[in-house]
Amino acid sequence: MAILAKQFKSKTDVLIYLENNNIINSNSKILDVGGGKNPFEKANYIIDFAPYDENKLKTTWPNNIKSACNKKNYFVHDICSRKPFPFDDKFFDFTTCTQTLEDIRDPIWVLEEISRISKAGYIDTPSIRYERSSVASKYFAGAPHHRWFVNLDEDNKVRFFLKYAFVHAPFLRLPLAKNFSEKTMNFIWKDEIKGYEFIDLTLKSHEIIGKIAPELEKNKLYNYYLRIHSKFYLGRVIINFLKSFYIINKFLSFFKKS
Numbered sequence: 001m002a003i004l005a006k007q008f009k010s011k012t013d014v015l016i017y018l019e020n021n022n023i024i025n026s027n028s029k030i031l032d033v034g035g036g037k038n039p040f041e042k043a044n045y046i047i048d049f050a051p052y053d054e055n056k057l058k059t060t061w062p063n064n065i066k067s068a069c070n071k072k073n074y075f076v077h078d079i080c081s082r083k084p085f086p087f088d089d090k091f092f093d094f095t096t097c098t099q100t101l102e103d104i105r106d107p108i109w110v111l112e113e114i115s116r117i118s119k120a121g122y123i124d125t126p127s128i129r130y131e132r133s134s135v136a137s138k139y140f141a142g143a144p145h146h147r148w149f150v151n152l153d154e155d156n157k158v159r160f161f162l163k164y165a166f167v168h169a170p171f172l173r174l175p176l177a178k179n180f181s182e183k184t185m186n187f188i189w190k191d192e193i194k195g196y197e198f199i200d201l202t203l204k205s206h207e208i209i210g211k212i213a214p215e216l217e218k219n220k221l222y223n224y225y226l227r228i229h230s231k232f233y234l235g236r237v238i239i240n241f242l243k244s245f246y247i248i249n250k251f252l253s254f255f256k257k258s
Helices: 011-021 107-117 205-211 216-227 235-258
Strands: 002-006 032-033 045-048 072-077 092-098 120-126 150-151 158-162 186-191 195-197
Touching: 011 186, 032 072, 032 107, 107 158, 107 195, 120 150, 150 186, 158 205
Parallel strands: 032 045, 032 092, 045 072, 092 120, 158 195
Antiparallel strands: 002 186, 120 186, 150 158
8 A cells, every 4th residue: 555645736736746657648447436527537437326417527627628438438336335336356547536535424435445446546535624614604614515524544544534513613613724735635546545434432522533633732622622522611620620629639638647
């Protein structure tokens, strides 16, 4: 498993990188997963839940030209059905999957299938910063239909965090992302790609808050944790403060007795 490049400044830069490094050429078999609308312009195969619509394939990324895919190579398939994609192992030279994994119910399965049928690929999703900002409304964070936060972990595996309701809390918001690199998590991989769901074993999301909000210091992190999970936030703060004095007094009284 190898990440060849990541955090491109634009989708045009993605195409330039692929061509300059001879990752794709005119003979490549290229699939777009979830590309029923606005697919990769070089993709000569598409798999999508939506039926074929030629009008939706007239716009592509990055240059907004007509899709290279024809009706014969357009496959209608529920990519989360747990039915294998209708292609042999490593059939494709390259596969793209853009702005899709964050939407679907089983992105880990989809990644497994992409890895099985592809020699390399490009993936992008909204960044965690995007999903923590008021991109559509001041009342909620990120896009309302997105199910997952997505990023790469330290081992270059794709990590999925369930988008819990607490992320809409105003005190967890970030400023709007300004450009493509800030708005997306994007990378090109080779050989294989793996993904998993990050499970927060603290049950009350203490750990996951730290993962999606790494800028928070430990004391602020606990403060936010209390604000999210307590109906009586101020009361909890006072109780915790008094508890600390109780423990200190117990500690001192023990030494006085001895």
